[in-house]
Amino acid sequence: MDLPRFARPRGENGSSSSSPNLYVANCGPAVGISHRTVAAVFGDFGDVKGVHAADETGTRVIVCFSEESSARAALEALHGRPCPLLGGRTLHIRYSIIRPSISQLNDSVSVSLSASELNIPGLYLLHDFVTAKEEEELLLEVDARPWNNLAKRRVQHYGYEFCYQVNEYPPGVGLSPHIDTHSAFEGLIFSLSLAGPCIMEFRRYTEGTWHKCPSSIDLKMENSVNDSNYLRRAIYLPPRSMLLLSGEARYAWHHYIPHHKIDMVKDSAIRRGPRRVSFTFRKVRTDPCRCKFPHYCDSHR
Ligand SMILES: O=C(O)CCC(=O)C(=O)O
Numbered sequence: 585m586d587l588p589r590f591a592r593p594r595g596e597n598g599s600s601s602s603s604p605n606l607y608v609a610n611c612g613p614a615v616g617i618s619h620r621t622v623a624a625v626f627g628d629f630g631d632v633k634g635v636h637a638a639d640e641t642g643t644r645v646i647v648c649f650s651e652e653s654s655a656r657a658a659l660e661a662l663h664g665r666p667c668p669l670l671g672g673r674t675l676h677i678r679y680s681i682i683r684p685s686i687s688q689l690n691d692s693v694s695v696s697l698s699a700s701e702l703n704i705p706g707l708y709l710l711h712d713f714v715t716a717k718e719e720e721e722l723l724l725e726v727d728a729r730p731w732n733n734l735a736k737r738r739v740q741h742y743g744y745e746f747c748y749q750v751n752e753y754p755p756g757v758g759l760s761p762h763i764d765t766h767s768a769f770e771g772l773i774f775s776l777s778l779a780g781p782c783i784m785e786f787r788r789y790t791e792g793t794w795h796k797c798p799s800s801i802d803l804k805m806e807n808s809v810n811d812s813n814y815l816r817r818a819i820y821l822p823p824r825s826m827l828l829l830s831g832e833a834r835y836a837w838h839h840y841i842p843h844h845k846i847d848m849v850k851d852s853a854i855r856r857g858p859r860r861v862s863f864t865f866r867k868v869r870t871d872p873c874r875c876k877f878p879h880y881c882d883s884h885r
């Protein structure tokens with residue numbers, strides 16, 4: 585999703601900075617109100633140029649009018665009272681402002697539905713890799729075993745020579761950006777998603793220095809120069825899909841699960857399920873990594 589260049593004003597008094605664009609909270613696709621319906625309701629006050637998601641919650645929108653006077657009329661009529669045409673919801677409306685920085689513009693990235701659309705070499709996504717029945721059986725199997733509680737998610741570890749990991753994420757819980765350590769694991773990483781959906785974001789940093797995560801085997805790139813100095817892509821991982829990271833996708837791109845309860849995928853708000861369980865398969869490496877990506881490789885240091 586590309587966010588419009590408008591944001592919620594800081595401070596309490598939204599009325600001080602009049603504008604043709606309104607920041608409208610408490611309506612949107614996540615509560616069953618489409619952008620088209622919002623446009624129709626606000627259209628009573630003047631020409632609406634567009635309605636956009638204000639952020640990734642699906643409950644806040646930006647309404648852009650052609651004229652400032654239309655925005656003022658809509659704000660005066662609709663702010664702070666139940667709106668019968670929008671399911672009786674009470675709207676909280678302020679004038680919106682132009683987003684001040686490039687980094688805020690990058691808050692969100694459009695989410696691809698397929699690996700070919702994502703276009704990262706070595707990344708593959710197979711939909712319906714297991715059937716719904718197999719999914720149910722796998723979940724029964726893992727739930728019959730003890731879970732290891734981490735701060736925000738639960739894990740199970742299997743094996744040594746061939747190391748599988750199962751992760752359980754409650755709603756809204758993600759994973760911080762990392763590359764699975766080159767020196768610890770070989771070149772293919774598989775991840776089977778079960779139970780609930782999520783999006784996975786990928787980042788390729790152009791410069792920076794390695795930083796070992798406390799309490800984990802992964803490495804993170806700490807970018808000392810400029811946090812926005814990376815390429816960003818994102819893909820939707822539906823339940824029962826299998827993700828394969830190989831080559832450049834595995835060795836040079838960080839992967840990351842944003843901490844959202846709702847993901848915006850092609851203008852639809854998709855709520856994370858009560859939980860997502862992922863089976864992550866990695867093979868333990870027994871010799872130093874000789875990948876073609878020394879900049880991202882701890883065996884090359
Ligand atoms: O949950 C997932 O699909 C990925 C997990 C992951 O990246 C990891 O455990 O290193």
Ligand SMILES: [Fe+2]
Pocket residue numbers: 762763764839
């Ligand atoms: Fe990982």
